[in-house]
Amino acid sequence: MTAPAPRRIVLTGATGQIAPLVARHLTSRHRVVLTSRTPWRGAPRPGVTHVTCDYDVYESLVDVFRGADALFVVTNDPTRPEHDRNVVRAAVEASVGHLVKLSAAAVLDSAAHDLITEWQRANEERVKESGIPWTMVQPRSFMSHALGWAPGIRSSGITHALHPHSRNACVAPEDIAEVSALLLGDTGHHFRSYQLTGPQPLSAHEQSAVLSRVLGRPLRCRELTPEEAHTRYTRRYSPAMADALIASAGRQLAGAKAQTTDTVERLTGRPATTFAQWAAGHRDRFA
Numbered sequence: 001m002t003a004p005a006p007r008r009i010v011l012t013g014a015t016g017q018i019a020p021l022v023a024r025h026l027t028s029r030h031r032v033v034l035t036s037r038t039p040w041r042g043a044p045r046p047g048v049t050h051v052t053c054d055y056d057v058y059e060s061l062v063d064v065f066r067g068a069d070a071l072f073v074v075t076n077d078p079t080r081p082e083h084d085r086n087v088v089r090a091a092v093e094a095s096v097g098h099l100v101k102l103s104a105a106a107v108l109d110s111a112a113h114d115l116i117t118e119w120q121r122a123n124e125e126r127v128k129e130s131g132i133p134w135t136m137v138q139p140r141s142f143m144s145h146a147l148g149w150a151p152g153i154r155s156s157g158i159t160h161a162l163h164p165h166s167r168n169a170c171v172a173p174e175d176i177a178e179v180s181a182l183l184l185g186d187t188g189h190h191f192r193s194y195q196l197t198g199p200q201p202l203s204a205h206e207q208s209a210v211l212s213r214v215l216g217r218p219l220r221c222r223e224l225t226p227e228e229a230h231t232r233y234t235r236r237y238s239p240a241m242a243d244a245l246i247a248s249a250g251r252q253l254a255g256a257k258a259q260t261t262d263t264v265e266r267l268t269g270r271p272a273t274t275f276a277q278w279a280a281g282h283r284d285r286f287a
């Protein structure tokens with residue numbers, strides 16, 4: 001059997017968490033173009049071309065998407081749905097062959113009506129109506145949220161969370177990336193959605209205990225009140241986004257995020273990464 005021909009694969013979100021990890025899985029077989037609004041300032045990556053484009057500048061998207069056999073779409077601002085409209089319209093104009101969308105597991109939760117989930121639902125609908133063969137990647141929360149604890153761990157050995165006993169089947173960004181790369185490099189996954197979780201649901205208390213073992217030092221998890229959590233969220237996000245994150249935490253408290261799937265294992269052929277494995281792999285970022 002001959003291997004499938006190399007494809008031209010364009011990844012948006014070059015400066016984000018997931019797309020650079022996806023690129024690593026693709027460069028040995030495919031031509032990879034990584035895009036972001038900010039020019040790439042790091043060392044050149046073998047097999048990767050960096051191109052800037054801006055979701056606000058429609059023509060810049062058409063130019064970079066043209067000739068793409070597959071496109072990985074990462075957008076990150078629910079208050080700017082015009083970004084998502086521009087990306088899909090440009091993909092249609094550029095005759096992109098396959099669109100893989102980084103969405104979210106919450107879209108499947110009929111009780112979820114916060115800003116972020118409704119935005120991702122609308123994004124999925126737009127992609128499905130575009131006429132381009134699509135695949136949805138629907139991850140649960142990224143394990144890398146724990147990196148937000150690093151300054152507190154370093155300074156005082158304290159982690160923090162709203163509803164710290166509630167569990168989330170969070171997933172390693174590296175697993176999301178490996179699955180996404182498989183979907184982008186293969187035409188066999190058109191018109192399918194893949195919900196990705198880690199192997200077990202964990203609470204913030206349980207994650208803190210794992211980190212404590214991995215780092216070899218005692219850690220204490222402090223419960224945040226909703227008001228404290230909202231204040232923290234608004235340091236990074238708009239008040240509307242902060243409200244959405246509080247609502248999302250409420251659904252976690254009600255048990256909506258504890259279910260696991262076997263998707264990572266089914267597609268990659270190896271078990272999903274545990275939080276302990278992820279934490280050990282990122283130990284120096286906490287130390």
Ligand SMILES: NC(=O)c1ccc[n+]([C@@H]2O[C@H](COP(=O)([O-])OP(=O)(O)OC[C@H]3O[C@@H](n4cnc5c(N)ncnc54)[C@H](OP(=O)(O)O)[C@@H]3O)[C@@H](O)[C@H]2O)c1
Pocket residue numbers: 012013014015016017018019035036037038039053054055056074075076083102103104105120138139140141142145
């Ligand atoms: N975090 C979670 O737990 C979680 C769970 C489920 C789903 N998700 C979904 O995952 C996605 C976020 O993925 P991520 O963490 O890899 O992304 P990220 O780290 O937030 O990065 C976003 C990327 O989008 C680019 N971008 C933003 N505005 C742009 C613009 N106007 N033009 C061009 N590029 C622009 C950024 O480039 P610049 O640096 O140039 O701005 C950056 O590379 C979101 O859709 C989110 O809903 C997240």
